[in-house]
Amino acid sequence: MLDIKLIRKDPEAAKTALARRGDTSAIDKLLLLDAERRNIITQLEQNRMVKNAYSKKIAEQIREGLLKEAQLPEKEAIQAISQKIEAQEKEVEELNAQLDSLVLTIPNMPHNTVQSGGSSKTNKIVKEYLAIKQFSFNPLPHWEIGEYLKILDFPTATLLSGSNFPLYKGQGAKLERALYSFMLDLHVKEHGYQEISPPYMVKRECMLGTGQLPKMEGDMYLCEEDDLFLVPTAEVPLVNMHRGQTLDERVLPLNYVAYTPCFRREAGSYGKDTRGLIRIHQFDKVEMVKFTRPESSYEALEQMLGQSEEVLKRLGLPYRVLELCAEEISFASSKTYDIEVWAPGIKQWMEVASISNCEDFQARRANIRCKKAAGKGTFFPHTLNGSAVALARTYLAILETYQNADGTVTLPDVLVPYMGGVKVLQ
């Protein structure tokens, strides 16, 4: 949620920033509603002041014995004001509702270092790690490796849940577990995060707070009976852990990391990149979330990027880092880096991590504030989220990158302890 005061103060700046990622017509509408609202509020509050003064006077006179309970002078006048107040309250309420629903549909403003424009071609490659691995044989796609090793079973998953769900078996299931255990340990032991295991279903307010709703409702799984959403990312429960709270500034920065499955309907995406583990309705992910002071959030973003990269470095996977352009960053984000790994079997770069600084956008929506340690007042902390990293695609990249000519897969060293000493999938 954008700061209406900021927009009021400098509407052109807001429009210029938003124009870089899309439509700005909402801003004018917002200002119009805002002006109308404030105009009525001023009148309303003046009327209430008159009424309050009247009641106070009555109370005093009764106390001093000048008036009996039943006697009420100027009753008609005060009733007329009451009616006015009631009407104005309704108007304000309606304007508030309009303002709220409008402001919730406006995305965050891109940071000034973010490139303008759209399409994935505008994204800037800012870093590349390891050369793409060359094979002496034709590397297979992961679904063929998985089938041969009997560790991936898509037909059974389809039997259970329909298309685009994964089913891992035997060593394959263990590899999944090994991967997220390795990631969690890395972030907890070396990067200073607190491990959280949150609910996988959350209330509607949570989804509004982080910005998935109202725009993306169609992409979410909803349990209607209870109005609970399956989490599309652990970012939602992690950020919402402090929804509606006023934190002590001194607890910052807060660093949380969680493993959760992520549920996404991926509505309308059938037909594109849907084979194997590339795009599935349920995947595992380890996600980091940080709450920081506003002045240090961009420093934290770079740090978080490094922590995501570290996962891929230790797994020995070639990757590249993209700085997303204004139209490609997500709704709540001001600046986003994506990390893509190379999958040699399907010969594609695949997004496995997205690291974003949402500045105070989510904090405003979710009403998360910080009390200043010195002096009065509160401020909105900045929230950051970063994958560290998404499993299914990392998993497939491992199978494809480390496959051998005989169909076996030699696991990266860091995973061996987590696999109970198993070095090769065969």
Next chain:
RNA sequence: GGAGAGGUGGCAGAGCGGACGAAUGCGACGGAUUGCUAAUCCGUUGUACUGGUUUAUGCCGGUACCGAGGGUUCGAAUCCCUCCCUCUCCGCCA
């Protein structure tokens, strides 16, 4: 699913129609004092919205907020209704 209890400031907890934005305690902050890992004393201590003013974090007003929404009343933390949430017990269940 059944029965009961309860939701008040950072926390604990009083208030149960008018002097209540709310006692008291704890905590926090500022100060005084004391040489000993502290005690004592004094003071301060919410948030949001909004008008004015200022270069301004500011200052001066106003309004709202005691789980949420509605009702009664000149006046509601307090009375009435609806909803939500939490806790305890029972049932069911991994």
